[in-house]
Amino acid sequence: MTHHQRAASPAADPAPGDVPVALVTGAAHGLGLEVAGQLARHGIDVLLGARDPGKAEAAVRGVDGVGALPVPLDITDQDSVDLAVRTIEATKGRLDILVNNAAARPNFDETATGADLRSAAHVIEVDLFGTWRMTIGALPLLRRSPRPRVVNVGSGAGSHSDDRYGMAAANGRYASHAIAKAAVNALTATLAAELAGTAILVNAVCPDVTATVPGAAALGARPVQESAPGVVWAATLPDDGPRGGFHRDGEPLGW
Template sequence: MAPRRPPQHTGAMAEHPAPAPAAPDRPVALVTGAAHGLGLEVAVQLARLGTDVLVGARDPDRAASAVRGLAGVDALPWPLDITDQDSVDRAVRTVEETRGRLDILVNNAAAHPDHGAAVTGPDLDAAARTVGVDLIGTWRMTVAALPLLERSPRPRVVNVGSGAGSRTDPRYGTAVSGGGHPAHALGKAAVHALTGVLAAGLADSPVVVNAVCPGFTATVPGAREAGARDAAESAPGVVWAATLPDDGPRGGLFRDGEPLGW
């Protein structure tokens, strides 16, 4: 089945209501690494579609400040560190206690790219931490959330990947990168592979798992000047994957709703 194009969403958010359990007819989403940038914009766009969104971040105060005034978006009240099993378990318990189920998990949290690093002269300890966050952290978060996702009639998991971890991406892929930011490329390539493995393991379940490359997105100072697009332009591709129909694609990597080889 050919994937549909992702929707575009515009418009201002209303005043943020007091936290409350989800209404039975509203999907519940958890977005990790969502105190700013792409994760926050994904949360906003999901909320505009009527989703009850919880955002997690290592700094809960920053997350709470970021979502203040955003209708349909709440912040987890403590740190969500995907490298810490206790932190992940506590976040999942909070979703269970306050919402009772989970319909959408967006694994957006990731390590910072190792710009300036070279594959021929790596800091392997730092590289291990990067791959550990991107791969093991995403895997840990997904496994912990599965019991709640399995309560949903339409569970979706979206892993935020990157063209940097794709051999075939003509702009950012490993074939054209010159071996730059190697830990980032390897970590994201591993996320793409994890997506395929998870999709295969969940093939007989309603849990739909895909990966999305958001494209070069302005999430750090100076990125926009280097040609990055705004998070509002990148988020619809993630939202598209989070809202796929039951017969939508599984185990793929996409950018802006179009397949991307990995």
């Protein structure tokens, strides 16, 4: 963690009703699962959301402080999002942190001119509209929290200025992923502007290229243990933390 990554830890031994509650979407494996475990070590009560609650339940066995949302969470389905929010309210009574981690898997060979637009529409539906839908659904609970935080997991692929992974550096590859993640940044900034007069801090985080699929580490992707702290940092920001920002490892990233 960099010197900017100062997490706001809850008070020691809080009463059960005062323990912050977090939801991490798309979290039955990979980065989401690691983020959940690291949030739990900050004393946060964490729920994993996944389309298959059985897989989420299996993933959290032995992970202290992390539980599985007992209903399917498909962020492309309004009814599923609504049920998840009602379930959180009924079982936990609150929601303080939303980590929008669920995303479609990118096609690294796709270009804008060669794209299958049906596949591209699916990526945008998951990455942009799913994140948007989940945030709107969770807002009533977040508004009740004394320290609400929303973290949208983005990507440098959606940046104009990231010289490692950005649009110029990629020569037009992974087009729908880049376009969707650029839109997530725009959504983040727009939400933050609307919510500027509230306690809700909304930020986006690029976790860097992370080994979330087999073979990724051999291609230079870093382990989830190294990428998760930047997400946790944004989820535990102090009240005077940034709003509408895009960060990697706690450092501002242009977009």
